[in-house]
Amino acid sequence: MRAPAISVRGAGKSYSGVSVLRDIDLDIAPGEIHSLVGENGAGKSTLLKILGGAVRADAGTVSFDGVPATIHNPRDAIRHGISLISQEGALVPARTVLENVFLGRWSNRAGFARRRGDRRAFGGLLATTGFVVDPQARVAELPIGVQQQVEILRSLARGARVLAMDEPTAVLTEREKENLLELIRRLAAGGTTVILVSHFLDEVLGVADRVTVLRDGDLVISEEAAKHTPGTLVRHMVGRQLDVPHPDPPPLPAGAPVRLAAKGLGRGMVEGIDLTVRAGEILGIAGLVGSGRTETLRLLFGADRATAGVVEVDGKALTRPTPRRAMGAGIAMVPESRKDQGLVMARSVRENVALASLGVRRFGPFVRRRGERSAVGRVSASVDIRAAKPDAAIETLSGGNQQKALFAKWLLRGPRVLLIDEPTRGVDVAAKTQIHQLIVELAAQGIAVVVVSSEIEEVLGLAHRVLVLRHGRIAGQFTRGAPREDVIAVAFGQEGESA
Template structure:
């Protein structure tokens, strides 16, 4: 694929600030980004990283400050302005048209045409060259809404390259990728930078940051702390700058499961579509991990356990009682809760307030006839928010103004108000910084300590093996292995890829 030879601009921000609901999320940030460099922004959730990217990408406007490209002062009033300047924003939320195909999204508004007629063969050839350059494996004719989240992100990258972007602003690009896909993307970032493209990278995976970034900027509480060569740092030194203190414990050790602990949740021969004949048990106080590649049936298994998808085979049992014709309503009434993979699409109502989102799953417990008791709701939400440390100026603020980490905590708070017996969690720390990740891990361990049964799906093998009492590995919808806490990471990956026989 031929890349544009246009030189990426030098970018300079001076005094950039932004506030939401009276809370400052960026404070007078001065930052210079050199042409063709990989520049990473790191910090805790709420530090202002994503906000800064969105200002550059035209998704939001700064309240004050200036932006210059190659010394020329520039105003970016929206995404069109950003694209015109060669900047493409790839955000956590995504910006694809779900009902269109991959090919239609990649070339939307930029079809190959002659005399007003679209030249479909040329677009296919352009798409094939993009795949060859990136190393992605994406079906151009699949509808986007039928793709896994990680593949949708690849489509966004393909679209940015098709537009000839000279600056890629990438927000958590590896958060939804497998290990192989992550390495592929990091290699692509290196190739893009070598070809003159500037990459501005936000990531909580500090080891990945240090692999590809030339310089790194640390933000804390909306203020720029340092901008230095990445080679001067380790993950530990970056964390100290990010949080202003040392974080020593990332994975708290769960308590042993008592030998007489009852089986709280069981699945016998559970299946539908991709998932075939899954058997599992989880005892009270136990944390069960589920590992596997994207497409292995991990998330689908959780949805079957919760009744979000109706199983065609098998049965789900809670405390020995079969849950017949399971639906989410029946699951909730029985004491199950599900923290889904996508907080934006499946877990939260983004236009509503923090209070409304946290209260949503437990409204029935605070009703007086058809009316909700406001005082009881505020008291319950405030208590749940404190329990998970949601950092918001007020619970009436729209949840979409919170950082990704605080939105994730709100998901946990929503279900904790129901006091479930079983908590199903899909990607508990996706898009969450080191400090918030530690808080969530401690919360999960504490819930298990109180007797809750927990099932965790995570793309981070280390997280699964250190957090869970044991972990199952799925491949093509079937359980192919079981590993104890602290098992070798390589063994789990090998089982997921099918390089070894079944392990028990």
Template sequence: MSVRDIGKTYSGVTVLQGIDLDIPGGEIHSLVGENGAGKSTLLKILGGVIRADAGTIAFDGTVTAIGTPRDSIRHGVSLISQEGALVPARTVLENVFLGRWAQRAGWARTRDDRRRFAELLDYTGFSIDPGARVDQISIGAQQQVEILRSLARGASVIAMDEPTAVLTEHEKKNLLDLIRRLAAAGTTVLLVSHFLDEVLSVSDRITVLRDGRHVITEQASALDPASLVAHMVGRQIDVLYPTPAPVRDDAAVRLSARGLGRGPVQNVDLEVRAGEILGIAGLVGSGRSETLRLLFGADKASTGTVTLDGVTLTGLSPRKAMAAGIALVPESRKEEGLVLGRSVRENVALASLGTRRTGPFVDRGTERTAVQTISGTVDIRAAAPDAPIRTLSGGNQQKALFAKWLLRRPQVLLVDEPTRGVDVAAKTQIHRLIVDLAAEGMAVVVVSSEIEELLELSHRALVLRHGRIVGEFPRGTPRERVIAAAFGDHPEDAGPTSSTTPGPFAKTPEGEHA
């Protein structure tokens, strides 16, 4: 595949300019750069989701017009985007073979589809129920469904945008192994990822984009994380995690839960003190995100209690949680966190409208000032406060989500995947923001699929398995011990450990096995 002089402009803003690339068959080629560098835009052009304003695309030396997803699919290109392109109300099986169901004389042959589906699972190592509805499985599982659909189409070029962002360590390893197998069999893989270690480990070559322009294309073996970051941002940047301030000895317990349960979450006990960052680790399906939703009242607990500053919160709902001083940054900013059709200002102001309202009227002047101040604090970079928030990069959208809650100055901040789909510079800013908020006395609970991020940011981390807490680990614990606890390997590693914040909640439940 070759692209020549590809360009794209939105509302007078150039997002891609003069991009030239030659990618041979069977190569794993990664695109890296900051949010807004043009990586996803280039993939969408190749996938036919959007049209380029300039330039040409050629397959096997033949220049081809790509104007729709159907055009790309016909030429063997399959795009797996961050946003996903599944039919939520249909089953996994139906989505994998969408438009390509086995049939004879017009009649569907579901048995044949199930056989083909089983073969795909065997090849990929995935484990998904073919009869499950897509809107009832995790985001990570949805990502796997998209990969299965690409394979079912027999794609010769698979373009993946942040494919490992919501996968567990084990799932990431399986996916990277699968990518290597696909390339060895002749499939070209285009990979966009912010996980530089993964990019370097799996890629043959890496292209760096900055501000919509091509910076370098180099063999992966000639690069390292520091040099990649320098090319991405045009300067050296400190990519180390900030060290959280110690929790004061006299810090009071701000948030606690006892016997919390619903669905996959079973009898969870936890507490987090003022100024403490508590991490929650576990595999997809272990109950991590569900625990945060129960603490926020987004899901109603069937058992247990939630207490804030010694006061039990009865009939907990998002409205009551917000009034009490609890905020939730959800896993999916586009589906649950932001209103994409509205402006940056409206989104940032949304959670605190009541503080600037008199009857049905909102004081817009006060709102603009408040939004401008908090946007500067978290460094939201937008063309204008009234620009649609969908036009912002992923990193700036994520910072806007934090800003929305910080206008309320919550006492407890629950954060699910704080840096999902965020470039290295924005990731560093978000890490610093979380550490600074805790230093000011806020209690923070973080769920992350990145074990290193979790252990470096948190004062201590709890591990969930099958909806139960099976381990507690202090900051700096070797990641292998946390992963072992999550999988149930080596049970002796999943028990209580010494911590700067001792807790009585790390005992492995009796009868809990891998």
């Protein structure tokens, strides 16, 4: 019997004295689609990063095709044929798509890059994957979903025999998800081993050959996916039955005042955005990748300067909006990418949570640390941030705890308007439920909430109303309970009834 493509024995890893993986034994066969699932902080991403060379294990061994391997960095992993596609991404933003795909292995003769050969090879990769990506586009200007496609293209260009994918569908539209899952099936059928970390259990069971469940750093089961349902996986993940419906938003009080308004807002591809959000209301914004969802939130927050229109808070127009002025008016924003836009990864949990409200505790050039620790402790407990200690580096936390820290940072300011872009991206079932409940509670306190999500179910489940964007414009508006297929139809520009 052929040796497994990957064999892990006794793998262990700790951060700041907290064990996140313990004595993991795992075999993954060639050409297998193997999914790792588990709660927030279960160790899934850490195990994936050990295999991809992004993290060095404290204990244990890894073998590829039966041969013991030393993996100290991503270059070692690539040499063994494994390519890691992580949630955070590892592209060079200032370079083009073509340059990123062939980074470090450009075709050359006598030291000169052969761009014609690279473009020909790039065309072949597009034909294989079905992606539509401009090779000359700069990565920094691409949506996160398209950047992920670039990472997949780069992995294939390197001839990877093993693709280790961390939440690959988290920011994709329904059609993009289907295309990616079909690509994964084709790659596996051709002999590529795919290791998939995902919180979308239906997707896991629809594509995986085998599934491994981790819980609190321990391996619970590793079995054929066909033996399981989402319910059985959840029970293994949390050790108990867990229901995960979306909590109902609070009733909107009659006569609730308009807290946030935009009139004719626009910049670039975003045009003529008119919207209102009342105190205590949750407004959802849906649409395909590139529809202008994130761009609209950035205009509302002043992160991008609008070239048309006006933003009002409690009936008062923001003059020349900037993030500082928006914050002063009571607007807060949880951004799409916690790593690049929301957190300072090398700093501590305490420093990150306190960052947006430093001015409240500042006395001249000094910060009242005792008051800061107390305030951070209270808000961290309220959102259930699980960290070894407040001064632990935030980069050592799981993705779900990092996301909770983003919410805590803004809650410490007491916002009147909260803009949330992809609230549960890369978050497990239990943490997703906590974040959904938190959003509903904030609305019940009278905060006006705007939620952007690539998950149609999330938007429809949380919001009182849903706006659908297409090509930078509002294409439709739906009330709570609208059929999912109608929202998707409007997003794709097909026939559909809006209400």
